[in-house]
Amino acid sequence: MLSVHEVTTAYQGLVAISAVSIEVQKGEIVCVAGANGAGKSTLLKSIAGAERPRSGTVMFDGKRLDGMAQHHITATGIAYVPENRRLFPRLSVRDNLRLGSYLYRGEANREEPLDLVFKLFPRLSERLDQRAETLSGGEQQMLAIGRALMTRPRLLMLDEPSQGIMPKLVDEIFQAVKLIRDSGMTVLIVEQRMAECLEIADRAYILQTGRVLMQGPAAEITGNPDVRKAYLGL
Amino acid sequence: MTAETIIQSLASGLLMGLLYGLIAVGLALIFGLMDVVNFAHGEFLMLAMYVTFFLFTFFAIDPLLSAPLAAAALFVLGAVVYLVIVRFAMRAKANVGMVQIFATFGLAIVMRGLAQLFFTADYRSVPNSWLGGKTVSVAGIFLPQPQLFGALVAIAAFGGLYLFINRTDFGRALEATREDPGAVALVGIDKNRVFALGWGLGAALVGLAGAIMASFFYIYPDVGASFALIAYVTVALGGFGSVFGAFAGGIIVGLVEATTALVLPPSLKSVGIYAVYLLVVFVRPRGLFGSM
Amino acid sequence: QTSEVVIGATYPLSGSGAQVGVDAQRAFETAVDIINNDQDFDLPLAKGLGLPGLGGAKIRLVYADTQGDPQKGRAEAERLITQEKVCAILGSYQSAVAVTISQICERYQTPFLSADNSSPSLHRRGLKYYFRASPHDEMFSAGMFDFLDAMKKKGAKADTLALFHEDTIFGTDSANAQTKLATERGYKIVADIKYRANSPSLSAEVQQLKAANADVLLPSSYTTDGILLVKTMAELGYKPNAIVAQAAGFSEKALYDAVGDKLEGAITRGSFSLDLAAKRPMVGKINDLFKAKSGKDLNDNTSRQFMAMIIIADAINRAKSTDGEKIRDALAATEIPGEQTIMPWKRVKFDDMGQNNDADPVLLQYVGGKFVTIFPSQAAVADAIWPMK
Amino acid sequence: MTALLETRGVWQRFGGLVANSDVSISVGRGEIVGLIGPNGAGKSTLFNLIAGVLPPTQGSIWFDGEDVTNLPAAERCQRGVGRTFQVVKSFETMTVIDNVIVGALVRNTVMREARRKAHEVLEFTGLAARADVLASDLVPAEKRRLEVARALATEPKLLLLDEVLTGLTPTEAQTGVALVRKVRDTGITVLMVEHVMEIVMPLVDRAIVLDLGKVLVEGKPKEVVRDPKVIKAYLGDRHAVGA
Amino acid sequence: MDKSFTERRRRELLVAASLTVAAALVPLFIKNPNVQNIMILTLMFGALSQSWNILSGYCGQISLGHALYFGLGAYTTTLLFTKFGVPPWFGMLAGGAISALIAMALGYPCFRLGGHYFAIATIVIAEIGLLLIQNWEWAGAALGIEMPVRGDSWLKFQFARSKLPYFYFALALACIAWFVTWWLEDSKWGYWWRAVKDNPDAAQSLGVVVFDSKMGAAAVSAFLVAIGGSFYAMYVSYIDPGSVMGFQFSLLMALPAVLGGIGTLWGPLLGAIILIPLTELTRSYIGGSGRGVDLIVYGTLIVVIALARPEGLIGLFSRRKEASR
Numbered sequence A: 001m002l003s004v005h006e007v008t009t010a011y012q013g014l015v016a017i018s019a020v021s022i023e024v025q026k027g028e029i030v031c032v033a034g035a036n037g038a039g040k041s042t043l044l045k046s047i048a049g050a051e052r053p054r055s056g057t058v059m060f061d062g063k064r065l066d067g068m069a070q071h072h073i074t075a076t077g078i079a080y081v082p083e084n085r086r087l088f089p090r091l092s093v094r095d096n097l098r099l100g101s102y103l104y105r106g107e108a109n110r111e112e113p114l115d116l117v118f119k120l121f122p123r124l125s126e127r128l129d130q131r132a133e134t135l136s137g138g139e140q141q142m143l144a145i146g147r148a149l150m151t152r153p154r155l156l157m158l159d160e161p162s163q164g165i166m167p168k169l170v171d172e173i174f175q176a177v178k179l180i181r182d183s184g185m186t187v188l189i190v191e192q193r194m195a196e197c198l199e200i201a202d203r204a205y206i207l208q209t210g211r212v213l214m215q216g217p218a219a220e221i222t223g224n225p226d227v228r229k230a231y232l233g234l
Numbered sequence B: 001m002t003a004e005t006i007i008q009s010l011a012s013g014l015l016m017g018l019l020y021g022l023i024a025v026g027l028a029l030i031f032g033l034m035d036v037v038n039f040a041h042g043e044f045l046m047l048a049m050y051v052t053f054f055l056f057t058f059f060a061i062d063p064l065l066s067a068p069l070a071a072a073a074l075f076v077l078g079a080v081v082y083l084v085i086v087r088f089a090m091r092a093k094a095n096v097g098m099v100q101i102f103a104t105f106g107l108a109i110v111m112r113g114l115a116q117l118f119f120t121a122d123y124r125s126v127p128n129s130w131l132g133g134k135t136v137s138v139a140g141i142f143l144p145q146p147q148l149f150g151a152l153v154a155i156a157a158f159g160g161l162y163l164f165i166n167r168t169d170f171g172r173a174l175e176a177t178r179e180d181p182g183a184v185a186l187v188g189i190d191k192n193r194v195f196a197l198g199w200g201l202g203a204a205l206v207g208l209a210g211a212i213m214a215s216f217f218y219i220y221p222d223v224g225a226s227f228a229l230i231a232y233v234t235v236a237l238g239g240f241g242s243v244f245g246a247f248a249g250g251i252i253v254g255l256v257e258a259t260t261a262l263v264l265p266p267s268l269k270s271v272g273i274y275a276v277y278l279l280v281v282f283v284r285p286r287g288l289f290g291s292m
Numbered sequence C: 001q002t003s004e005v006v007i008g009a010t011y012p013l014s015g016s017g018a019q020v021g022v023d024a025q026r027a028f029e030t031a032v033d034i035i036n037n038d039q040d041f042d043l044p045l046a047k048g049l050g051l052p053g054l055g056g057a058k059i060r061l062v063y064a065d066t067q068g069d070p071q072k073g074r075a076e077a078e079r080l081i082t083q084e085k086v087c088a089i090l091g092s093y094q095s096a097v098a099v100t101i102s103q104i105c106e107r108y109q110t111p112f113l114s115a116d117n118s119s120p121s122l123h124r125r126g127l128k129y130y131f132r133a134s135p136h137d138e139m140f141s142a143g144m145f146d147f148l149d150a151m152k153k154k155g156a157k158a159d160t161l162a163l164f165h166e167d168t169i170f171g172t173d174s175a176n177a178q179t180k181l182a183t184e185r186g187y188k189i190v191a192d193i194k195y196r197a198n199s200p201s202l203s204a205e206v207q208q209l210k211a212a213n214a215d216v217l218l219p220s221s222y223t224t225d226g227i228l229l230v231k232t233m234a235e236l237g238y239k240p241n242a243i244v245a246q247a248a249g250f251s252e253k254a255l256y257d258a259v260g261d262k263l264e265g266a267i268t269r270g271s272f273s274l275d276l277a278a279k280r281p282m283v284g285k286i287n288d289l290f291k292a293k294s295g296k297d298l299n300d301n302t303s304r305q306f307m308a309m310i311i312i313a314d315a316i317n318r319a320k321s322t323d324g325e326k327i328r329d330a331l332a333a334t335e336i337p338g339e340q341t342i343m344p345w346k347r348v349k350f351d352d353m354g355q356n357n358d359a360d361p362v363l364l365q366y367v368g369g370k371f372v373t374i375f376p377s378q379a380a381v382a383d384a385i386w387p388m389k
Numbered sequence D: 001m002t003a004l005l006e007t008r009g010v011w012q013r014f015g016g017l018v019a020n021s022d023v024s025i026s027v028g029r030g031e032i033v034g035l036i037g038p039n040g041a042g043k044s045t046l047f048n049l050i051a052g053v054l055p056p057t058q059g060s061i062w063f064d065g066e067d068v069t070n071l072p073a074a075e076r077c078q079r080g081v082g083r084t085f086q087v088v089k090s091f092e093t094m095t096v097i098d099n100v101i102v103g104a105l106v107r108n109t110v111m112r113e114a115r116r117k118a119h120e121v122l123e124f125t126g127l128a129a130r131a132d133v134l135a136s137d138l139v140p141a142e143k144r145r146l147e148v149a150r151a152l153a154t155e156p157k158l159l160l161l162d163e164v165l166t167g168l169t170p171t172e173a174q175t176g177v178a179l180v181r182k183v184r185d186t187g188i189t190v191l192m193v194e195h196v197m198e199i200v201m202p203l204v205d206r207a208i209v210l211d212l213g214k215v216l217v218e219g220k221p222k223e224v225v226r227d228p229k230v231i232k233a234y235l236g237d238r239h240a241v242g243a
Numbered sequence E: 001m002d003k004s005f006t007e008r009r010r011r012e013l014l015v016a017a018s019l020t021v022a023a024a025l026v027p028l029f030i031k032n033p034n035v036q037n038i039m040i041l042t043l044m045f046g047a048l049s050q051s052w053n054i055l056s057g058y059c060g061q062i063s064l065g066h067a068l069y070f071g072l073g074a075y076t077t078t079l080l081f082t083k084f085g086v087p088p089w090f091g092m093l094a095g096g097a098i099s100a101l102i103a104m105a106l107g108y109p110c111f112r113l114g115g116h117y118f119a120i121a122t123i124v125i126a127e128i129g130l131l132l133i134q135n136w137e138w139a140g141a142a143l144g145i146e147m148p149v150r151g152d153s154w155l156k157f158q159f160a161r162s163k164l165p166y167f168y169f170a171l172a173l174a175c176i177a178w179f180v181t182w183w184l185e186d187s188k189w190g191y192w193w194r195a196v197k198d199n200p201d202a203a204q205s206l207g208v209v210v211f212d213s214k215m216g217a218a219a220v221s222a223f224l225v226a227i228g229g230s231f232y233a234m235y236v237s238y239i240d241p242g243s244v245m246g247f248q249f250s251l252l253m254a255l256p257a258v259l260g261g262i263g264t265l266w267g268p269l270l271g272a273i274i275l276i277p278l279t280e281l282t283r284s285y286i287g288g289s290g291r292g293v294d295l296i297v298y299g300t301l302i303v304v305i306a307l308a309r310p311e312g313l314i315g316l317f318s319r320r321k322e323a324s325r
């Protein structure tokens, strides 16, 4: 479904990822892990069009994404939840969600994904009129994912959704990710909490200093002694 | 000073104030949208007045009728200015505000130069429009028709703008883009389109104001300067980014200007406006209705 | 022998005074055409080619844009003198700019002939190289009050005055002169309204004028404010008995194009009157020449600018030199009879401060779409209509 | 000796919202205290009150034996309160070293010394290699480290760390934990907010749990994580099993 | 590391010194008064913009009303001279002191205002100042005041034709403004200012007294700008409210810094060196047409520079310097 081929992306000449290739199949949860600055976020940004790759190709369902404007990429069915969430802070929860379905304005059923969002995060339905900036950190993360779901994506990309979230909610969020996949979407997730993430993931990639170090089924990665030592802290 | 003088002053001030509000609201909209102070705002007004003047002179279209045309012309201008100039000025990493100020300041100079080149430095005016020079008088209070009409247009425009921003998807997209232009692509909104439309809309409102002004004001390449500063103060007084603030700010400025002239020498009447601005922001550092 | 005499002209050619500056260019060009070519006018140097005193040398004009800014005017004057080698400078519309230009001219011993500056203080600064052929505000105002006195004698009601003037140097000077004269001659000033030039609105000001309801309104405004004033007066239903304006905006075509219908019977002082064409046919012909260039009739400003060029050329011709000091001496010795000008002046002759005191202003009334001279009696072609319609 | 920091019955209201209600905590000299609690419990708000960003609606704050409730933030910094911001606030147009120099100037009036101090702190925090990079070019984790470095440069007595170890792999987090210990070993008292239990629990001497603006539980980390109230409000069932 | 920093500072000083010497020699070879005038204006605007840059560039408080301080300097000097015969040298210092005091008095309420509210407040206050002077008879009101011409004198700083004294004065002014900036850049104040500009909350938490920082910047900035105003009054020897206190003047003061690189050491000078000759030459050589072409050329260039180099022209010279800033 998504195929990233030898993508290299640089910031002002400094290469952040070089010749990274990954594949995501329909219906999978794929986890990307790696140390700080390994280039995980850069990879997602390059797919989402927030950064323009210097070389390489990104194909999504037969369409070539690299070089496409970011909002067009969103329209092709990729939803991206960046590290810092990027909500619209002074708009209400309702408006944030409504904006998620901006692409479908004029359509009668534009609010259809709302059922899923409220099923996953019932708390959001209680806070529709609250300004996004006054939500707690965890609720903001839920809203960010909810807003992304409103764009009716086929592929959902999450960048460290557990960051700054209290333990109880981390679990809820990972469970939600699983439910999202089960409802028919594909998920590409970047996480530091590899242990939890690998529990729900089908396959995983490990990045190191901008390159793919390792890839394989989640169980295999979890079992790898090097990984256990270096990334799982076991 | 008779009661009549006072009432007349307040009435004139109110009408003028609504016009100030209409001139300022475009500025407020653009500012609110992208934190850009458009220093060519006065020149937009100037151009709208020329558009109206030439439509009148060559096609005998009355300012009443040409107002939508002027608004449309200015809409295009605003969008083009965004796409050709402001969009690039926003690439600055530091001091974006200053770069934009000076890019639009440069634009203002160019526009004045072009006006002088193509329209000459002569003073123009629309001599006998339908409303020009006509007055309604109620109980000894005179209300000039162009301004009266302008006030109605201003109120209508404000109402329309309010509904547009608060009730439509595009309005919501506008708000979202103002909040975080980098994030709207996440929901499939093209920020450049929103910005261009925002600039277009802001300029179109000035276009309306210009068409109304043309029926009672003189026109020449530097005419915008008379209104630019008032427009900035109006917007700041009402609170940057607040459309309603521009409306209220306009009315306050109009009334304060009129009343100051009753007590101080008229040459100092803008001091009254300035003093009120300072008083307001010292008490409310974000203007009356500002949120940013 | 030089084949070319270069003269500088410093005017606002961009910015809010640009219209006057651009019109001035046409006035100077008209005069230069007349001087450089053989024309049959009873003006100094009209006949014959160029300046005979310098072997038929032609005059070339160099313009500089002051943008109405004293510092820029100063820089431009210096550039004209040192770089363009002009032998004299004409200027400059705004009196503030004339201050600095005349200073520079003094330093470089280059004559500055003020064509149209009207601030009375300009010639009282002890400058040797400063000259002004046209009246200043005190003379103009005196002319206005002479007229008012005459009207009063005829039984017109003109006891109370309302001054309405802008807040820059022109309006301030004018109001000062008028206040002084009013006190001296026993008029009562019932309103003295100083307003901010280029205000977006004059309603409050007009309100006060209306409330004061003086017999005579004396406005000192540039064109923009003049237009707005007249429109606002109409809107607020204020129709004064009489308007006697300190020219400026009230002698500009643009003002009458805009609001002429509301000004029937308005009076303005001026230094020029097209009526003179009846007595002095060349005035009409010269006006035609100017109109061909600019599309406008000669007015208060352009006529003075035209004359300034003739006067400076005459002085250079007599000096037989482009040396500043010689031209200055020639200027000081100028004696052009009124008939050899296009103005209603007695003559052109400078006093020791460089001021021509024989330049009498006239008063013109706007009747039937044109100006009619109504005062002083020797120049008048009609009686004043009082009160105005 | 008195506690280094004490809050006495502190309340903070934002309009109708009560972010802190009657919070009384104390932090002794040389301790590492963890402040934990659900998102929105009021932890960062309490930090803001301690650092003097805003005065509490009610109650008082005592630092080093003195009432500092009404002192402005800068003054508290001079007295020895150093803090980091949860949402990082770097000086974006300045280099890393310059960012730190600003902090170092509190106790060093001579520029040369301030600079030396700043370099020292960068070494200490492992940012030395990035000294001449613009702060805007740092990745989030580095920015958080810069927050710490800046605060350390002010030579605080009390260091408030607000989620500075988030977003790190477990290995990197260990380095962070070691750094915090090192800080404490130089005699600085630490009050820290962190959501990752694997990091907090081994590190802190004492944990204070905030919920809905109130102190819910306080005690040794081991006890706190077993407390059913904490599990219910904060940790969730999974940790109940794990603990 | 520390060494490379000191070296850079020393190099900057060296470059400045060589430039000063080079500049000082120029008028000995170029005698054309028009060119000299442009050089004087360039130095003057360079100095003004450098001073403006302290408050607005370094400390981030965008002032669009610095014409007020310029006017105060010009008026204090001129009034003291014409009314009381005080030599302009003293008037200059008095003007500077008065401006600095007024800047602080105004800063007291204004520094609470954020961004554009502050900028508009500065515009408005400068306009009030302009209107007050314009209506103040004793100070010449709209008529302005002329410095009486009394022949060459160092005491009165008046020279009929020679531009050299003015040139060297302007050069000294530019040097002082530059040096003050250079010196403050690596001082507590310099760091405080930049911290306040980037993030006042963080600055406060690091012991920076934000209010004092702004006050300090305002005082230094206003003082230097007022000196520039005094110089203008002596040089042009006529001042009127419109030309020394107008809003346009405030913008002109900011423009070189913005085009050259706001908040940088060399930006204002660089901007002035490019902008002022451009302004003067377009007006002198194409302004005479009376058709606005000079405005079109001038305005277009501003737009182009602002768009092509949004961070300022200084970026053309060294990318590394910017990065190490």
Ligand SMILES: Nc1ncnc2c1ncn2[C@@H]1O[C@H](COP(=O)(O)OP(=O)(O)OP(=O)(O)O)[C@@H](O)[C@H]1O
Pocket: A011, A012, A014, A015, A016, A017, A034, A035, A036, A037, A038, A039, A040, A041, A042, A043, D136, D137, D138, D139, D140, D141, D167
């Ligand atoms: N905006 C930027 N400007 C310059 N360099 C950047 C920028 N963003 C990232 N980098 C650099 O690119 C590299 C990869 O960064 P990236 O953010 O993709 O890493 P990451 O794996 O997501 O790290 P983290 O775990 O901290 O989120 C890093 O070396 C970083 O320094």
Ligand SMILES: Nc1ncnc2c1ncn2[C@@H]1O[C@H](COP(=O)(O)OP(=O)(O)OP(=O)(O)O)[C@@H](O)[C@H]1O
Pocket: A133, A134, A135, A136, A137, A138, A164, D014, D017, D018, D019, D037, D038, D039, D040, D041, D042, D043, D044, D045, D046, D086
């Ligand atoms: N300035 C403010 N105005 C209004 N409400 C605020 C303000 N600051 C914080 N709040 C609210 O106060 C509550 C406590 O917020 P605080 O940031 O202290 O939580 P926290 O415990 O730090 O949460 P997290 O773990 O998510 O960072 C939240 O509901 C928040 O929305």
Ligand SMILES: [Mg+2]
Pocket: A040, A041, A042, A083, A159
């Ligand atoms: Mg990342």
Ligand SMILES: [Mg+2]
Pocket: D043, D044, D045, D086, D162
């Ligand atoms: Mg927090």
